[in-house]
Amino acid sequence: MIQLSDITIDNKELFDKYFSMKQYEISDFTFTNLFMWRNSYNIKYAIINDFLCIFAQYKNNNPFTLMPVGTGDITPVIEELITYFDSQGNKLIIKSLTNDMISEIESRLPGKFIFKPERSLYDYVYLSEDLIYLEGKKFHAKRNHINKFLSTYDYTYHPLTAELVDECIAAEEEWCQKRNCDESEGLEQEKAAIIDALNHFERLKFKGGIIKVNNKVVAFTFGEQFAKDMAVIHVEKADPDIQGSYAMINQKFCEKEWSNVKYINREEDMGIEGLRKAKLSYRPVRMIEKSIAVLKE
Structure with missing residues (x-):
């Protein structure tokens, strides 16, 4: 057995x-x-x-x-x-x-x-250079989001370290308050999963990045290289009240940490319409199809 x-x-x-x-x-x-x-x-x-x-x-x-x-x-x-x-x-x-x-x-x-x-x-797979440089008409809206952020906020980018974990957890908890996570079992589970990963940051050995505005974490993300020429981004969170913060953390993290790999996997959309729209907007170069196998009767 x-x-x-x-x-x-x-x-x-x-x-x-x-x-x-x-x-x-x-x-x-x-x-x-x-x-x-x-x-x-x-x-x-x-x-x-x-x-x-x-x-x-x-x-x-x-x-x-x-x-x-x-x-x-x-x-x-x-x-x-x-x-x-x-x-x-x-x-x-x-x-x-x-x-x-x-x-x-x-x-x-x-x-x-x-x-x-x-x-x-x-799974959604992107060219790292697309996410870093955002060139061409297809990324015009993304560049606008970033330019809006840059013209509005003084920010700093930092690689994630153990000393910054508690600030990321605080940012996640604030995000959850704004998104009413306590009313959604899925968001509560996601919150627990993110905090668990952050609390084991050093032993899990992933890379992360954060953006601070007025010395406060307004966005954070983390991922890791898991194949010869591909990294995966597990989590990306940003303050919904800070316009352009999602686009900014995505671009900066890829630029600082993943310029050495060709592809970036940003995982699945779980059938969530808003998430699917957001992931498609970054123009994946391919989708990794996944299927379910059920034993025949």
Whole structure:
């Protein structure tokens, strides 16, 4: 029987070892994401035949796994997952599958699963130079936002350090007050996840940036490099009352931290209309399609 284990900060080295074997370009396969959302999504893990298997369940929805990560034949691993899920009264569901993952599963277990695209989980990928330089007509509105910010505020940009964590947490709490997070379970979970990640900043080893106006944090962000030529931005928050602050923190963070990589992954939109509009407005060069696999009857 598979024994599931809770994710703790001490697991980072283990997870990073497995993720380095494949270097998938989707945001799901970063330890930071799994750690900060482990409570909201009841994320656990097991090692099966030297494959890292990640299990999750959001509220009372059906439990699922991500693609097992490892090298060698994945067939016995998936077969063991099928048996385990069946013993729990569930059909095996595998989420966040890229097209390459689907091809691997189909080659090993042909006709065993039904695959369905999940548009709300597609990752948005951008050229770092687009986000840094914002050149051309397509970024005219973004440049206007930044110019408005620059003409209105005296600001300073700082790399995130341990000494600045408490100020970022205060900025997140103020953002939540303005957005009435206490009325939204999703925003409350996001707040908890962000604070958890910030409190473990040094051990998670991600990079971050902040913008201060009048010596107060009005925007912060953090992310990490997780593939050969790609960084991922996990979180970006800015004071909604400071016009242009979102555009400014995005541009500055990419300029200061990610000019050395070609691509920046800004994760999914979760089907939220406003978030989808905002992410499309930065003109992604491609979307990483993700699908769900459901075991056939």
